[in-house]
Amino acid sequence: MEGSESKYRQSADIPKVYDPEDVEEHWYQEWVDKGLFNADVNSDKKPFTIVIPPPNVTAALHMGHAYNNTIQDIYIRYRRKQGFEALWLPGTDHAGIATQNVVEKELRKTNQSRFDLGREAFVEKVWEWKEQYGNRIIFQLKKMGCSCDWRRERFTMDEGLSRAVREVFIRLYNKGLIYKGKYIINWCPRCGTAISDEEVEYKEVTGHLWYIKYPVKDSDEFLIVATTRPETMLGDTAIAVHPEDGRYKKLIGKTAILPLMNREIPIVPDRQVDPEFGTGAVKVTPAHDPNDFEIGKRHNLRSINILNNDATLNERAGAYAGMDRFAARKKVVADLEAQGLLLKIEEHHHSVGHCHRCDTVIEPLLSEQWFVKMKELAKPAIEVVNDGRLKIHPAERWLKTYINWLENIRDWCISRQLWWGHRIPVYYCQECDQMVASQEPPETCEKCGGHNWKQDEDVLDTWFSSWLWPFSTLGWPEETPDLRYFYPTDLLVTGPDIIFFWVARMVMSGLEFMQEIPFRDVYLNGIVRDQKGRKMSKSLGNGIDPVEIIDKFSADAMRFTLIMLSSEGQDINLAESHFEMGRNFSNKIWNAYRFLAMNLDEPEDNYLDYEDHYQLADRWILSRLQKTIEAVGANLDNFRLNDSLSAVYHFFWHEFCDWYLELIKPRLVQDADAVERQTARSIAVHIMKTAMDLLHPYIPFISEEIYQRLCSGESKSIVVSAWPDAKKELISDKAEAEMTLTQNIISAVRNIRSEMNVPPSSKAELKFKLEDEAKTRLIMENSHYVKQLARVETIEQIPAGEKVRAAAVAVVENAEIFIPLAGLIDLEVEKNRLGKEIQRLEGQIAGLTKKLSNEQFLTRAPQEVVKQEKEKLDNFREKMEKLKANLNQLN
């Protein structure tokens, strides 16, 4: 600091209210400028790596991201301070379908579609969008204080990552794990693309079950089928019944006439039909239902696709061609009814698939797509969690979900009929039917010698690039030093909603392509909801914007609150007012510092030099600090973030501020003894600095600000200052017990004062009776604490037999404490107060007496517990007797 005047003498200039705005901006810039977030291959250090779940470039970040990224930042900062080479690798995801959708929506505002622009121009537009939102996301992450290595920012469509995507496709293709084929897939008519099974959201809806009469050829009979999608009958190519169904046995092999289309269709036996459901006869539409498709294969049925890509009916639907599927449904039903072929309509509850991205009803459709065979990839991904190589937290909750999905995994449809994404690296020879998967089109076709290639039009599922994220971002397929050093990563923090989409697939790809798990621990954080427990969403308008909260309360306050409200993997319900908690805590820290600054010349924390001068309060707070250090670390290691933060919060506010700072005030005044003064100051500074170290992962900004002020600018940064170690030799259960007695005496006196309405201005005279010599000495030695904090003038021990007139009484441990209140005391109030206390004790005593007279308890419970209970009972009894005796004296 400049000149002879320390800034600590000018503490009057420190504002009473903490203003985070400049502080946060300043330190973030400083950290980046100093390169403190950079991580490089360093053989002297162990790496600790997290790759960010890359946010979609569809929009700005919401509170869920803020929560998720806060957790990641906490672990990165924690490990960095512990001396790891901590890499947090940031980036964003192109989010194929989602991003294409938002850009198309933008275009629609000017009445344009992507087809008006053409593929190239449209993709150009999406890149512009990506620039804008990608930057916004990075801006937001920085604002939250995320300590990412920004030099390493990646995007899933970067050249490097795109190369990795193609490489993976080619390897899997050549291995026979990727194939192209015609199967029933989930088609979103609005997005105009196939989607994977995981992208379908099933919702319970109330629909109808229509019972339709199909005439049996050459008879007067009808076969009645029930369907929830009558329009699909236009594509029917059979009716199926259970082979053992007595009702229909005689019809098997006969022919039915498909109404409206007048097509002859066979009646076939198939065990898949459930005779109990509907009529036990099923219309079979192989092109529009996965089950029917299977039946069709077994019976060699035709597949008639009656739909266009936008879910209007095509020419194969005859008279219904051109109609939308739902209009056609109405018309089909009406026509059937007109012909007397509609038997009845029932209400029917069933689940209907909707597009995960646009909520449109999914249409199962026979279509030629690309798939990945998953069974083989899934096996090792199950093994690594079963043998404990990869841990999921909280395991009880999600492990089963993960395993269950992998055990029942189905092939992954990876082709998308979109423009935004990684183009499938497959080339078709235009001269023959040759098809090759490769990075670039080959020179010549090895089959026909042709040179004319055409690339597949489709792009890949967006997750086909994200599942490579932990290693594609580190340079794969090159064997880079980064990859060798930082992979496998250590921790993945993400939401449980993408276990299938992302987590499980990353495990599979990591094991397949790196022969190693992608991360050792997966922490699944809860979902941020609104006050009523609803998911935050744009459509509900109940979202809370992180940037708004930061502007209003500060990033520290936001982070603090989110973590305080979270418990392991549990969802958190959030209201804006909750952020006051974080703001208030920052302000508390600020003022604790302000108080210290007022009393400091230079902030020295050489507290160990003054060991000979420690008082009880000093030994106590140092002991509490060590235990807090242990608790903060242990809870972090166990993914109990809120317990970790609560521990340091409670220590700082309710032990350090409420008690320690209050207790040392007399020692800080100018005319106090110099050594005593320095003892207290150095300890206070040490506690303050250490608390900042412990708090830094949670509230990085204010902790740095305070830390720097306390270091007089000598330290580089709290970002890299060493994480505190608990000093076992400073832990003292004795000091803690003695301090507890002192605190309890103070609280008891305060309670009497408050209950008896003793004005603060009047000082009390405390008398106490106590048989225990050691404790008596303890009380006398620390009487200055009681005097100071309980507004007591004198403390005096009196003989056990002495009567104290007109005094309020309390029993703390085995000491009777009297506050004589001559003239002030209202006998009735005091009687009442004691009566209540006695009553409470009587209840406790009754319970304990019963317990201790129970033979079973005495013999079966651990002796330690029995002993504890006995002691407890003795204490209660002693306390009650003392109170009763004093109550009697009042009469």
Added chain:
RNA sequence: GGGCGGUUAGCUCAGUUGGCUAGAGCGCUGCGCUCACAUCGCAGAGGUCACAGGUUCAAAUCCUGUACCGCCCACCA
């Protein structure tokens, strides 16, 4: 049809292997003298731990069942 989570103070939630008088924050009540802080301090009120059984010396905690809320999975036409 399976699986998972939740039900504890007016509100939002802790309570880790069963064992002190079930805790915190907010809110509420009373009082605020004091050289950090009213975004504060001190004191206090407030809970039959969803319900019913069971196991145990002992249950908020373990088991069984019920109710309600929420999520996930499953091809029931």
